Amino acid sequence: MNRAVLLISAPDKIGLVHEITGFIAKNNGNIINLDQHIDKDTKTFLMRVEWDLSTFKIPREKIKEEFEKVAKKHNMNFEIKFSDYIPKVAIFVSKFGHCLHDLLYRFSSGDLPGKVVAVFSNHKDFENLAKFYGIPYFYFPITKENKLEQEEKELEILKALDVDLIILARYMQILSKNFVEKYENKIINIHHSFLPAFPGAKPYHRAYKRGVKIIGATSHYVTEELDAGPIIEQDVIRVSHKDTIEDFIKKGQDLEKLVLARAVKWHLENKILVYNNKTVIFE
Amino acid sequence: MNRAVLLISAPDKIGLVHEITGFIAKNNGNIINLDQHIDKDTKTFLMRVEWDLSTFKIPREKIKEEFEKVAKKHNMNFEIKFSDYIPKVAIFVSKFGHCLHDLLYRFSSGDLPGKVVAVFSNHKDFENLAKFYGIPYFYFPITKENKLEQEEKELEILKALDVDLIILARYMQILSKNFVEKYENKIINIHHSFLPAFPGAKPYHRAYKRGVKIIGATSHYVTEELDAGPIIEQDVIRVSHKDTIEDFIKKGQDLEKLVLARAVKWHLENKILVYNNKTVIFE
């Protein structure tokens, strides 16, 4: 069943749900689910609605244009997505392969909806793995000197491949402002700590030193400021005094995989609305 | 802010959300949140909507009657609730006081919305505690012989006090069919296992014997069949080979308190729709 999804934010007022669902009902669309609430602090209306397109009277390519009229009247920001569109995904990775490996399997088994069209890396380690899945592997070694230049080449390829989502699967390079701005809310990173604790480098080492009893991982959209973008998902696992730093790292890797995979899934299922440097997850 | 809540189930068809929100919008009600989805197995429409009554044109006492018209047209089952109504609650307890104690504090501190109007027990142990909170304590010792008779007296008091919700806070007597039927979906029990594992007596002992690594607790609405009613909430905690049965019991008590309190909270906030011997929790 092909479905349409609308993600909407707007200044709140009486009648918005009625108006939006009117657009759907009058065009013979059956709503499958709808989730709406108000952010009280800013009086903002936030909503996700998903409906069956099989009976819908407006042809798919005209829906955006038609809904634009409703949106304008009420100052809505909106995105419209279709479940039959297959998003194109690029994965960036450095030396730790657990997330890459996990993601490739999830995409190949249909657990994640989308198609991985490229793996980028500053190392050659996972070329064979990418090959096994039949995915082009782009090797761009990065130094202080060549960084922006290499990024330019990467951006060209990303553009040529028409990539919708970039996943940083333990990619240990900081992307430039220019790069980040080109893919606003379209780059998902996994950070190996429970943000905002331990942003930046070597979080497990710092967690170990502090003597925490629980470690975490955080997936977030990348913004210019390091590890400060909208958080999508977090999870944690217990550690004890018996765990060494190596144990922290290994336990953490299981978290990283899950937390990144969930974020990617929600993004690709159009369940995330970014708002006020936070995410609304219409789970 | 006084709010109205509608909980609706109906055979699914196109236009239901639009129609229901039309009732609210046309009468000048501002929706605070709305959560709707479809049970695909049975093609049933399930929805909860909450709106601000301060601007609503229909007087509170007429809302039910007015919405009845909408409901009839579409074969809806619905309940309507108002946030300013203070539900009257009775708690039943036997010899374990941890849940009772926890609930009384939660009600008294405003964490749980409602008023405890009676504590019933087949033991005298918690009379002082009830007294501390200024709540009448009804002592009805139960034997095989006097059970139905005692229940009749309890039912009379419950009726006289106009009780809306009964909480079985580790009440170790099985209520009769007659009692249960009078309070359908209005009796919440806490069972000290992760149902459907270990229903009935001595679940911790059986869990210990089986060598499980995690124990649980389950809150559910009471139905005639023991521990088989619609599950509202469950949670778990780890145990290890070092834990004795006594440790299982103590760890479990912390779970029982939380799991029961969450169920009671959701019930009193009108977030539960019972359907098909399952609950929909509009959290």
Add this chain to the structure above:
Amino acid sequence: MNRAVLLISAPDKIGLVHEITGFIAKNNGNIINLDQHIDKDTKTFLMRVEWDLSTFKIPREKIKEEFEKVAKKHNMNFEIKFSDYIPKVAIFVSKFGHCLHDLLYRFSSGDLPGKVVAVFSNHKDFENLAKFYGIPYFYFPITKENKLEQEEKELEILKALDVDLIILARYMQILSKNFVEKYENKIINIHHSFLPAFPGAKPYHRAYKRGVKIIGATSHYVTEELDAGPIIEQDVIRVSHKDTIEDFIKKGQDLEKLVLARAVKWHLENKILVYNNKTVIFE
């Protein structure tokens, strides 16, 4: 069964377990459990052993003196504790009563081994609650000006009551260096965040602003530096975009109770060894 517990740290070398257990075996003590490991970073030997005193030949009052000889030979730091000793506990509280309330019930029901001999507060709110449990309530209002003076009075009472453990159950005053030093590793605080994220004031507000998906609570020994003492226990709970700051606070309170109660329990059961500004929990 009365038991002795030894908590030991020492420079590691071959034969330490054998020597310590020799002290116990030769005096006819039966070990109930023993947990030992080495901190590889510092090559420190860390151990807890618990044995049955009923058959032990050395009288209780001489055990410390006798073990001192073993300890000296190997440069051990050790503590010896007896399970039949009932620790005397003081609880400090301000305006939030959930932890106090929870602790008092746990002590009164035997869940926590110890005796609460005093409740201290800078407010009068919980005088009746303390009275219900038959515990003296000391009201010391605190201002910038009188702080040290009031602390002196509190210290006198604590000394007179021979208090073994001080619990800060959401006590919103920062204790002076002088106070803290008098009770090293004997003051347990509950902080309402997942440390080291959000130390200091208003952690829930800051967590809300950052858009985290999980909130936490941390119990730790109080040291001079605010919220930087050895962490004893932490736990977390999920929050969502639908949760307001008030929801964060309420959800967090359930965590705070549990995390504080666990820390207190382990302390009173002599399961904590403080080492290198970290805790070893012999759970």
Add this chain to the structure above:
Amino acid sequence: MNRAVLLISAPDKIGLVHEITGFIAKNNGNIINLDQHIDKDTKTFLMRVEWDLSTFKIPREKIKEEFEKVAKKHNMNFEIKFSDYIPKVAIFVSKFGHCLHDLLYRFSSGDLPGKVVAVFSNHKDFENLAKFYGIPYFYFPITKENKLEQEEKELEILKALDVDLIILARYMQILSKNFVEKYENKIINIHHSFLPAFPGAKPYHRAYKRGVKIIGATSHYVTEELDAGPIIEQDVIRVSHKDTIEDFIKKGQDLEKLVLARAVKWHLENKILVYNNKTVIFE
């Protein structure tokens, strides 16, 4: 650093730890960690001790024989293991590849200590995956008629390869009594429910039907009785009314991978002692 591990169970009596650690100390072994406790119900002594072999005076191949003398004196059951031994592992799989895929990566990346020497399957689906990792793939289609015969062939190969551990990574065939007896406490299965709830077929469907709020997975040693062997590890994840059976299955797969990987890790690190149809996990 090469280490030895002793796993011991014995009738409890005074002096056992002293005696065992004497064997280690007198032969100049440095203990790295030791974990001992008593099962009060059966008065059984249970212990794991791990020591550095680099300074140990008894040559590796004689340790078992030498310790036998100590063991006999005190009626001990024991196993001795060496950390430099690389266990040989066989994985059985049917149509679901998530666990196989996860395990192969973990073994190849060094997360799991051991060497996968064979993958067995009643389907051809994962032949390429095994090939990618350079592991022989044995295809044995199973019917009612040929089952025992095929098992015989599998057993021959397992014997020829000198396999130490068999992992059933969602292998959907029930092994015969004969097969199971040959590998007592050496076959680890993953069951996709929170045992003892929902043993046998289609646990997710039955969990869905019952309306549970949490689903689980359980790894256990395989015994003759289906899903009744000693539980090694369990874990759970929340589900909601919005989740379909397909969602249950997908969420569950993430659990299955983790719960199976943890069990395999503990087994290969010699941290499991099976006792009384339960496991003691010396984590």
